[in-house]
Amino acid sequence: MARTADKAEQAERISRAVWRIMAGSGPGGLTLRAVAAEAGCTTGLVLHRFPDKRALLVHARDLLHERTGREMDELEGTGSPAQALRAVLRYAASIEADKRQEARVWLGYLAAALGEPGLAGRHAQANRAFLARIDRLVARVRPDWDARARTTVSTALVALVEGMNTLAVADDETYSPRTQKRVIDRALRAFLG
Amino acid sequence: MARTADKAEQAERISRAVWRIMAGSGPGGLTLRAVAAEAGCTTGLVLHRFPDKRALLVHARDLLHERTGREMDELEGTGSPAQALRAVLRYAASIEADKRQEARVWLGYLAAALGEPGLAGRHAQANRAFLARIDRLVARVRPDWDARARTTVSTALVALVEGMNTLAVADDETYSPRTQKRVIDRALRAFLG
DNA sequence: CTGTTACCGTAACAGTCGTTACCGAAAGGC
DNA sequence: GCCTTTCGGTAACGACTGTTACGGTAACAG
Numbered sequence: 269m270a271r272t273a274d275k276a277e278q279a280e281r282i283s284r285a286v287w288r289i290m291a292g293s294g295p296g297g298l299t300l301r302a303v304a305a306e307a308g309c310t311t312g313l314v315l316h317r318f319p320d321k322r323a324l325l326v327h328a329r330d331l332l333h334e335r336t337g338r339e340m341d342e343l344e345g346t347g348s349p350a351q352a353l354r355a356v357l358r359y360a361a362s363i364e365a366d367k368r369q370e371a372r373v374w375l376g377y378l379a380a381a382l383g384e385p386g387l388a389g390r391h392a393q394a395n396r397a398f399l400a401r402i403d404r405l406v407a408r409v410r411p412d413w414d415a416r417a418r419t420t421v422s423t424a425l426v427a428l429v430e431g432m433n434t435l436a437v438a439d440d441e442t443y444s445p446r447t448q449k450r451v452i453d454r455a456l457r458a459f460l461g
Numbered sequence: 462m463a464r465t466a467d468k469a470e471q472a473e474r475i476s477r478a479v480w481r482i483m484a485g486s487g488p489g490g491l492t493l494r495a496v497a498a499e500a501g502c503t504t505g506l507v508l509h510r511f512p513d514k515r516a517l518l519v520h521a522r523d524l525l526h527e528r529t530g531r532e533m534d535e536l537e538g539t540g541s542p543a544q545a546l547r548a549v550l551r552y553a554a555s556i557e558a559d560k561r562q563e564a565r566v567w568l569g570y571l572a573a574a575l576g577e578p579g580l581a582g583r584h585a586q587a588n589r590a591f592l593a594r595i596d597r598l599v600a601r602v603r604p605d606w607d608a609r610a611r612t613t614v615s616t617a618l619v620a621l622v623e624g625m626n627t628l629a630v631a632d633d634e635t636y637s638p639r640t641q642k643r644v645i646d647r648a649l650r651a652f653l654g
Numbered sequence: 655c656t657g658t659t660a661c662c663g664t665a666a667c668a669g670t671c672g673t674t675a676c677c678g679a680a681a682g683g684c
Numbered sequence: 685g686c687c688t689t690t691c692g693g694t695a696a697c698g699a700c701t702g703t704t705a706c707g708g709t710a711a712c713a714g
Contacts, residue, residue: 270688270690271689271690273690292575294574294575295572296572296573299670300673315672375571378568378630379568379569380489382488382568382569391632395631399635420640423640426624427625428620428621434624434627435588438571438588439589442585442588450613454617458617463661464660464710465660465711466660503662505661505664506661506662513703656714657712657714659710659712659713660710661709661711664706665705666703667704668702668703669700669703670700670701673699676695678693679691682688683687683689684688
């Protein structure tokens with residue numbers, strides 16, 4: 269045999285380049301050449317690792333989704349139900365600098381999905397999974413509620429966090445980490461307190 | 462003199478074409494040729510009316526912002542403070558079909574702003590104006606609250622509505638008009654009830 | 655009706671995009 | 685050591701982008 273390459277490591281490195289480009293320049297700046305330059309290689313390697321641009325974007329998307337899902341899985345089991353819910357919501361918000369970058373990435377993907385229903389479907393699926401997670405946590409905090417009342421609150425909490433993420437993309441001053449924490453705590457108190 | 466053209470009417474027609482393209486195909490499909498075809502003219506007219514693509518996008522954006530601002534001004538004065546607040550929040554949400562399209566337009570603009578800080582600044586400014594509007598309405602509902610408590614609730618309500626708009630873009634089934642209304646009413650009850 | 659002027663469609667430009675073909679070079683088995 | 689096989693960089697292609705220059709044409713003043 270001949271030389272071997274760590275394909276998974278390369279795919280991840282290129283995917284991380286995709287995240288950085290998406291967060292920094294949006295879908296408009298997400299060029300194969302830009303990705304290659306950011307990853308420290310050429311378009312040749314990028315298109316040897318992925319069949320085409322769409323496959324690259326989907327892989328980078330799934331990788332990010334998978335990672336955040338794993339980390340939220342861990343948070344879900346820590347402390348009391350109310351504490352776990354708060355921890356997951358804080359994690360999903362864009363409080364830390366890297367989460368703020370992630371919010372920009374998701375926004376870029378969502379905008380790219382405007383033109384392609386297939387990507388929009390993936391986004392919908394991912395958000396339903398997040399909604400189910402929050403609903404599960406709300407059920408642990410308020411086991412006596414019926415599904416209808418619980419889902420309404422879950423949907424509200426998800427929309428609240430997602431809205432702050434979206435708004436922080438354009439105005440990270442108004443939606444500072446401190447403000448986001450305060451809003452989350454206020455919402456938890458209002459809906460579940 | 463020679464022939465005359467209704468420049469304002471043309472600019473508005475082209476801007477409407479921009480909205481339709483942005484909502485339908487996102488920033489990636491927003492081509493001068495696509496805009497011209499949608500507006501029923503050629504790129505020649507488009508670039509005779511606007512100096513370049515960016516000016517066209519900014520004009521279409523400002524036109525949409527101006528229109529929604531006017532319509533919310535009217536809603537702000539109808540009925541009791543609580544009713545006015547609910548009416549404005551319902552208007553800002555994507556309950557009607559045309560508002561859902563608008564949410565797609567705003568999302569596309571926000572994604573386009575990822576690469577250009579100038580556009581992001583306009584977005585931040587617009588959202589601060591909306592936040593100030595909601596804060597004004599909350600102050601009318603709860604005059605006894607101090608500014609801190611009031612702003613926290615206003616920020617939460619704005620994020621809630623904006624989040625539902627964003628999420629409805631990818632999943633208009635989970636965030637149906639009925640669900641959005643229910644969530645808004647629940648939030649008003651939780652925060653101000 | 656005619657001349658003139660503003661209007662706007664046509665066509666070309668340079669640049670960049672995603673994608674492909676090709677080929678030198680690096681690395682493991684013998 | 686060599687030889688083979690895979691790797692990955694180079695360069696080109698056609699398509700499409702925003703933008704510009706030009707010319708035909710429609711409409712108003714006289």
